[in-house]
Amino acid sequence: MTEAIAFTPGNYHYMRGVRQYSCGVAADPGYRLERVRFSRPVPLKEGFRRVAAHLQAIGRPLTAFAACELRSPAPFTEDGFRAFNDVYIGTLKDWGIYAEGGDNPVARSNVCPEFDKPAEPSLHAFSYTAAHAGAARSFVIAGSAEAAEGKGDYRDNCIRLGDTSREGLLEKGRWVLGEMSRRMAALGFAWGDTTAAQLYTVHPIQHVMAQEMAPHGVVRHGVDWHFNRPP
Template sequence: MVSEFAAGNYRFIPAVFQYSGGVAASSGYEIERVRFDKWLSLAEGFAKIADHIKAAGRPLTAFCACELRSPAAFTDEGFRNFNLHYVKTLAEWGIYDGTTNPVARSNVCPEIDPPAEPSFYAFSFTRPSTQGSPTFVIAGSGESQEGNASYAERTVRYRDISPDGIAEKVRYVVGVMEKRMGEFGHGWKDATATQTYTVHGIHHVFADAVVRRGAARAGLTWHYARPPVIDLEYEMDCRRVLREVVI
């Protein structure tokens, strides 16, 4: 089920309080992605994002997705506490209402040379467009299934990093991406970029579980990083964005 966030001119897939499952620009609008040349701390990043969105003549509610980098994977409790801090700014911007969060997000932990504190890598926002071509950003997902149980209880092949275990995790996550794109009426043929996050080898499953399903149609960007929660091993996100800049 897709909901409308009229204040930001985009639709979103409702998920959990810290992020949505994905966003798609409303008719007459497109999503622009902005990557930072250097990672910025949350405080610096939010300030820079606000300046950029305002300079584009857009309200802060146009903020629709972001990509974060964290020092190391969190415990379940640590991740929740981080998210409670993160959504405070979204509430101040009139985006998070205390229950529903329309902003899509990925948050991963570089294995080598990580940031000293949680930081922004990129963000996306909506702006008017006459192109008429749909744009969307699908939130990052690891191999944890939806539900209220602990991550240990709902993780596919929990703590199994054997070749078969990794293969099943990859297949599951690719399926999540497909399901979320399908909510907006799209599929891999529409995606302009796919990113994967893992420190494990995936060559043995790459051809059948990724390429043959169309997930690498535009190539695959592999970030040598871990998902944000301890014992998650594989994450992906994808998007269809026609305008991308680096600042």
Template sequence: MTDLVSFAPGGYNFIPGVFQYSAGVRADDGFEIVRVRLREPLPLAQAIPVVEAHLATERRSPASFCACELRSPAPFAEDGFAAFNRQYVGLLDRWGLIRDGVNPVARTNVCPKVAPPGEVSLYAFCYTRPKLASGPGGFVVAGSGEAPEGRGNYRDHAIRVGDRSAEGLTAKARWVLGEMERRMTALGAGWADTTGTHLYTVYDIHPFLETEIVARGASRSGLSWHFARPPVVDLDYEMDVRGVGCELVI
């Protein structure tokens, strides 16, 4: 099991990941995670002051920002994805979230096939606050496509790359579901603790929906299917999960 790392200024712990995001976050004792979805996604430059204003209203500092969900115009080539990630991490660094090159913030970034945004936009974000009620403080698992991260590139390590057959997609889904479970285990959680499961693909999930998703309990709170692609060319299937007690729309 991966050891969690404390990000005390934000009131949460995280699973170390790659430089652009952590693999997941869990609220510290005495804190809870709040998810906020924007009614309309906003380009990052416009979204930053909206996030700052909301956090200020809640009397929380930017350090409490622990996860985000992005929408991109189209899948990136590998070098374009790396360039965007450097830009994105620079935004977090201005908030003082990057410590010794380590990024504690979880992230999902996907590309809607229909009506995509004109530029990378913020769809939702999470932050911590002192717990207002009893119960678990919550967790967020970062999005993962069907390739291990931190290997230098995605294509050479992707599961069944280019195979969109029912068997190929089932293999991709099985790997990603396993990654969701590995990350939840590291956060001390499981499917029974989830309040939301998101799936991102433009391909048919029905051949494995019952056997791979429903049967293992991944849709206990329903399944939110977004008709979108993972953010890197050659990847076809992505998921993220969360267990939070408070969700807002602003």
């Protein structure tokens, strides 16, 4: 089992992921993760400015930035995705969170709304650590599509590429649930510890919810379904 890694400047631990994000974060003892959601997605540069202003206003360092939820206008090409990540990571470098050649501790999801698309990559929500004596343990797991990460081209590693049949969606869903469970376990959590779950798809997956998600306790607090495509 992969062990969580301390990111002391941010007062949280993370599970190592890929260059652009970690697989998940958990607040250290004496801290909790708090989430802020914008009423509408904010263009990335302005969104980061607002994040910095918020953290500074409450006396938290920029390194307390622990997770973010992004919205993009359309799926990227592989080259476009790399270029976008170079810009995104540049901010994390400036904030003292990411060092070239090291890990990226910040968890992330990035999806493309089917309707009401943003004009450019934007920030939908973010999470950060705040001091709170005696706080219950809290965590955020990064989003995952049905493809193993860190193996190069996502297309070449996608579970049942292009298959949106009931059986294909069931296998995709089963793989994603397994990956989410693995990430939580690495941080010391399980589905019974969750307080919210977000689902991203434009396909009918009620049978996946009934056969896989509900039996594992994923929907114990309901599911926040976002009608979005992967990036």
